[in-house]
Amino acid sequence: MPKTRIQKETIVSELSDAFKKAASVAFADYRGLTVLQADEMRKKFRDANVDYRVAKKSLLTLAAKQAGYDLDAKQFNGMVGAAFGREDEIAPAKILGDMAKATEHITILGGIFEGQIVPQDKMIALSKLPSKQQLRGILVGTMYAPVSAFARVLNAIREAREASEVKLAGAPASEAKAEESAPADVPAAEAAVVEAPKAGADAAEAPADSAQENAMNETPTA
Structure with a gap:
């Protein structure tokens, strides 16, 4: 119509x-x-x-x-x-x-x-x-690309720091073990060193006492 x-x-x-x-x-x-x-x-x-x-x-x-x-x-x-x-x-x-x-x-x-x-x-x-909407998406992706890279770097630093802290936290435990075993061994050695001279001293004192006793028991001759 x-x-x-x-x-x-x-x-x-x-x-x-x-x-x-x-x-x-x-x-x-x-x-x-x-x-x-x-x-x-x-x-x-x-x-x-x-x-x-x-x-x-x-x-x-x-x-x-x-x-x-x-x-x-x-x-x-x-x-x-x-x-x-x-x-x-x-x-x-x-x-x-x-x-x-x-x-x-x-x-x-x-x-x-x-x-x-x-x-x-x-x-x-x-x-x-590209349409204006597509260009906006490309622009946003370009703007946020450095931010995401920076975030990845920060995450890597955080992970490295955490790993370092875990390593440091484990070190005192191993050192404590070494210190626990050391006191048990050192006194035994020191005891051996100390007792050895004591035994020698007793042996040296014994002849001196015997000689003094014999001298006292001897009767002077005219």
Whole structure:
């Protein structure tokens, strides 16, 4: 059923507003997409905060001109859909590029990037770049890499310190054993050394006493 003039004006107004607010726009031919594929694509667009619109080429052209872009959508082949990226400039082309890898029924036609109308080859090149979310993940990983390395170093130092403490804690026990055995041996040796001279002294004193006794018992002769 043909759209009325009021309906067309409403569509053009909405599309013009989308062009003005978009960080980037990607145009694609979506002929042949299955219902499931179309639903999957729309879900990916919603998750990335991308507004996807399908409209007649004449209405897209008029809306783009109202937004300040000298675009002729009639140059595009097939059925044209427009993906308006609100936050991530790469997301519209990235999602369409990923879908194009999975199915031959999506073809990137061109787009608008950094306020300029961009040809097909440039948009295809943009579709191969990482998305803003992927770039954030790479940046976070780069930022935390030195921190994780530092943490590994600290952990290695802690483990080395603990091993050293365990070694030091075991040393007094072995030294105590050595000290326990030493007192038992040393007095025995000292006793042997002390007793030996005592026995000798007794032996030396015995002859002296016998000689003195004999001298006392002797009777002087006249």
